[in-house]
Amino acid sequence: xxxxxxxxxxxxxxxxxxxxxxxxxxxxxxxxxxxxxxxxxxxxxxxxxxxxxxxxxxxxxxxxxxxxxxxxxxxxxxxxxxxxxxxxxxxxxxxxxxxxxxxxxxxxxxxxxxxxxxxxxxxxxxxxxxxxxx
Numbered sequence: 001x002x003x004x005x006x007x008x009x010x011x012x013x014x015x016x017x018x019x020x021x022x023x024x025x026x027x028x029x030x031x032x033x034x035x036x037x038x039x040x041x042x043x044x045x046x047x048x049x050x051x052x053x054x055x056x057x058x059x060x061x062x063x064x065x066x067x068x069x070x071x072x073x074x075x076x077x078x079x080x081x082x083x084x085x086x087x088x089x090x091x092x093x094x095x096x097x098x099x100x101x102x103x104x105x106x107x108x109x110x111x112x113x114x115x116x117x118x119x120x121x122x123x124x125x126x127x128x129x130x131x132x133x134x
Contacts, residue, residue, distance in 0.1 A: 046111075051112055052117070054113055056087045056088075057080060057084065059088060059090055061095050062096075067097060
């Protein structure tokens with residue numbers, strides 16, 4: 001059996017239900033509220049008032065893979081930092097796409113905290129001052 005027609009039919013049924021349930025305004029509001037929540041939390045986590053005492057996750061951007069793969073790695077690091085309530089420190093000194101590192105091409109991931117140094121109390125055993133994801 002061909003799956004594409006079944007999939008299209010299912011999408012049509014879902015669109016029909018969506019049009020009839022009159023929750024479009026609610027869905028839009030929830031979507032905007034969730035977006036605002038995520039953006040505010042990310043701003044808070046990435047720009048701690050005291051970088052020295054912030055809990056950090058250091059992500060090395062020196063993968064031996066393509067550009068898309070490396071951007072995927074950065075997104076993965078952001079997800080882990082966000083989920084563990086840590087400030088992401090992006091170590092891009094060895095980045096093959098720019099000798100000047102990430103900040104030469106993109107905005108820095110933090111306005112206030114760019115160093116892994118400081119007092120970090122990672123809850124993950126066996127890791128010293130900061131957690132290093134490779």
